[in-house]
């Protein structure tokens with residue numbers, strides 16, 4: 001059973017506007033704090049920003065549908081994601097999971113588009129970190145198929161959308177900093193190159209009824225690992241659900257908004273004050289669902305100290321974050337005591353908060369836990 005909660009929609013225009021007064025920004029911060037401490041999930045909007053317009057949403061949904069509607073043989077030619085945190089390319093059905101449940105979804109993962117010159121310059125200077133690199137686009141031939149008869153080219157539509165969502169995330173950081181009684185640019189200090197390691201995932205959740213599979217799970221119950229997740233959810237069909245007060249609740253699609261949820265790292269840094277919510281995706285059996293999820297990270301080398309003074313009980317104290325749990329598949333867990341990186345949640349939390357490990361190195365090690373070779377179910 002699930003029901004719908006009244007999850008707030010927060011207009012963040014005052015965070016985006018250079019003319020907004022301190023009082024106006026503070027009001028947005030209060031709304032963010034309420035939503036973050038009650039649910040950990042909320043909707044944001046700002047009519048003045050292109051990401052929230054019906055026109056752009058329609059273009060993105062159309063591009064997403066075109067991609068997943070490709071001929072299976074053509075789809076199979078798109079490079080597949082590889083293990084490790086740097087995930088770019090096609091995610092086949094069953095290619096990745098946070099649990100042993102077969103998740104009925106396929107995906108496509110992309111991020112920052114480097115120019116060839118910038119990529120070479122970066123390699124020659126500091127080198128690429130473990131979350132940076134070129135995208136894995138479909139071949140030119142497939143891109144031509146995707147673009148046929150459409151005004152907006154597939155690749156540029158996706159690139160523009162990714163940068164737009166990263167921009168919104170960065171502005172949102174101002175409101176979150178204020179919500180934590182910090183200077184408005186505090187969190188942005190740790191996110192100067194976020195867009196080069198954050199990434200977007202387009203998901204296509206398959207209706208289970210015609211898959212010969214009774215599982216309703218599109219994405220198993222989990223918390224997100226990072227900082228902020230921003231989701232465009234343009235399909236009216238049931239899908240995203242939030243676990244709140246011991247029950248699952250639908251997080252329905254709301255036009256011209258993005259769904260935002262906090263990630264484990266942000267929650268950990270606030271001693272659990274900002275909730276990293278447990279959520280999942282279910283299918284109603286008959287209808288497809290598409291979503292576009294941006295996983296917004298702080299800088300790879302970020303070592304962020306605890307951001308709050310007060311002690312909070314609850315989520316942080318329980319250590320119940322996916323980020324801190326060993327999620328290797330059950331079959332591997334029997335051996336995990338032998339693994340050099342097996343550590344309990346409390347130890348990992350302390351290391352992250354003390355700055356003994358940086359965000360990026362830890363995330364890279366986490367990603368290897370959810371990768372499945374091919375469709376190994």
Ligand SMILES: O=C(O)CCC(=O)C(=O)O
Nearest residue numbers: 203219231240281291293
């Ligand atoms: O598709 C969605 O709405 C959410 C997916 C999700 O929670 C995830 O991939 O972490």
Ligand SMILES: [Fe+2]
Nearest residue numbers: 222223224279
């Ligand atoms: Fe998630």
